[in-house]
Structure formats: structure tokens, C-alpha cells
Amino acid sequence: MEEKERYDVIIVGAGMAGLSAALTLRLHGLKVLWLGTPLLSEKIRRAEKIENYPGLPSVSGEAFAAALRDQAERAGLSVTPQTATGVYAMGGYLSVSTEKESFEGRAVILATGVESVKSAAGEEAFLGRGVSYCATCDGALYRGKTIAVVCTSKEKEGEAAFLASLAAKVYFVPLYKDPSFAAPNVEYVGGMPLKIEGKRRAEKLVFKDRELPVDGIFFLKSARPPAALVGGLKTEGGHVAVGRDMSTNLKGLFAAGDCTGRPYQYAKAAGEGNVAAHAAVEYLRSLG
């Protein structure tokens, strides 16, 4: 059997932390795969005015994102537009799966940011039992069924449309402004989902004033909880637990940026991305 290409480092997430790590790893001439969105994180673009980033006295999020994209392009960095759905320690290397394929890396840097929308109670407990974060991976399981799709960003509407093409009925719960997604089998539901109820599987999505009986619930988020992405990962208060060198409890796995905890700031994300990249280089060196 043909051997699979193995990257030195796989970076998961194309925000400030991921970019900072990618720029540093490039200087070391390593073979890097960078997963995320080529437009870079929506969070960079959304900031109205940034006043506390050194060297840029007062800059809009749009202008900041454009400058970062330009820097990445000039450095010859390109983002592979795929979302990681799982990271697995394989003993000696890490495997990163996406909706389309799986990749192997000797080291991985998680730079996935945080989801600003609060989780519904029971989201983690029912994961894999009626709750999913991945339309492509699990959509087919709900062909002809009734589902709720909780969507936190306009960028995820394409995934919602894919689910609507499979399910008989979709309760669509947009948690962002000006949703534009529509299909004949889709009913919009306003408000914040509070909890998930069910016996063995998720059966109901509960709001303050309403309950939706469903066969499944999809949470289409910009960042899924780190523990749901990486089995066996140590977390603290929902953030990835890291040492000063941004290493996690799993060999070869590092994390940087908002996903490691507060404060949620560009400068911290850039600094941690840089530290994680250096630590990954040291780790690879130690492997020989």
C-alpha cells in the first residue's frame, strides 16, 4: 500500500494564532499543512477598531485582516479550506480528519479560537447520540428525518443548506444577524436554545417558551469545544490546558490563542502562536 504523506506540523485554525505559528514554521522550512478559511478568522474582520495591537495605532478589522492575508500570501502560505472534525494521537504521529479526508502530522498546533455563543446544556453529553457538529460527517444519518440546526455564523449557511437537502424538516435556529438561508422544508425558530433532553438519545431542543421534538440536532459553530475535537485532551473550564511552551497533555499536540483561555486578544494569540511554533520545532528536533 502507498504510504501517506506525513506533514511536520498541521495547524488547525486560520486566525491570528494560526497565522503567527505558520509564519514562524515557514522560517524553519518545515512541511506544514494549514487548515481553516482562506479569508482568515471572521473575528479579525468583525472588529470595528483595534486600538491595542502594537505597531498599528488604530486599524479597522477589515484593514487588519487584509494586511494579514497579504502577509500570508507574500510568505507563500496558503490555507487548505477544510474544517478539522477530529484529532487523534496514533502513537508516533497525529491524525487529523476533516469532512473530506484525513492527514498525518508529526506535530499539530490547535489554533481554533473559541465559540462566543454559549453551549446548550447537554450538548456534550449527547454528542454522538443525536448531537453533531459536522453536517458532512453525519448529515446522511438524518435523511428524511426532523432535525434542528443551530447556526452561529452566516459562513455556515452552506452546511445548513446541505442538511436541508437531506432532512424532511429543519428547525433553523440562527444565532447571528441577517440570516438569508431558506428552503421549503425549513422553519425559522428565534431565541436561544437552553438545553437538550432525551433518554438514550437527544429527543428535544428546549427553549424558554418552546420545545422542539427532533431526531437530531446540529450545532454549526465556528469552533467546536476542544474536548469534542480531540479525544483525551486535558481541558480547564472548556479551554485547552497548556504549559508555558503551549504543549498539551498529548505528545506532539500544542495549542495557541483564544482556545487556551482568556484574555481573548490578538496580541496574546500572536504570541502564543509563535511560542507553539518554536515548541513544535523543538519537539520535532527531539524526535530526530
Ligand SMILES: Cc1cc2nc3c(=O)[nH]c(=O)nc-3n(C[C@H](O)[C@H](O)[C@H](O)COP(=O)(O)OP(=O)(O)OC[C@H]3O[C@@H](n4cnc5c(N)ncnc54)[C@H](O)[C@@H]3O)c2cc1C
Ligand atoms: C467583534 C470583536 C472585536 C474584537 N476586538 C479586539 C481588539 O480590539 N483587540 C484585541 O486584542 N482583540 C479583539 N478581539 C478578540 C480577537 O478577535 C481574538 O482574541 C483573536 O481573534 C483570537 O485569535 P485566535 O487565532 O486564537 O482565534 P480566532 O480568531 O477565533 O481564529 C480561529 C479560527 O479557527 C477556525 N477553526 C475553528 N475550529 C476549526 C476546525 N476544527 N478546523 C479548522 N478551522 C477551525 C475558526 O473558524 C477561526 O477562523 C475582538 C473579537 C471580536 C469578536
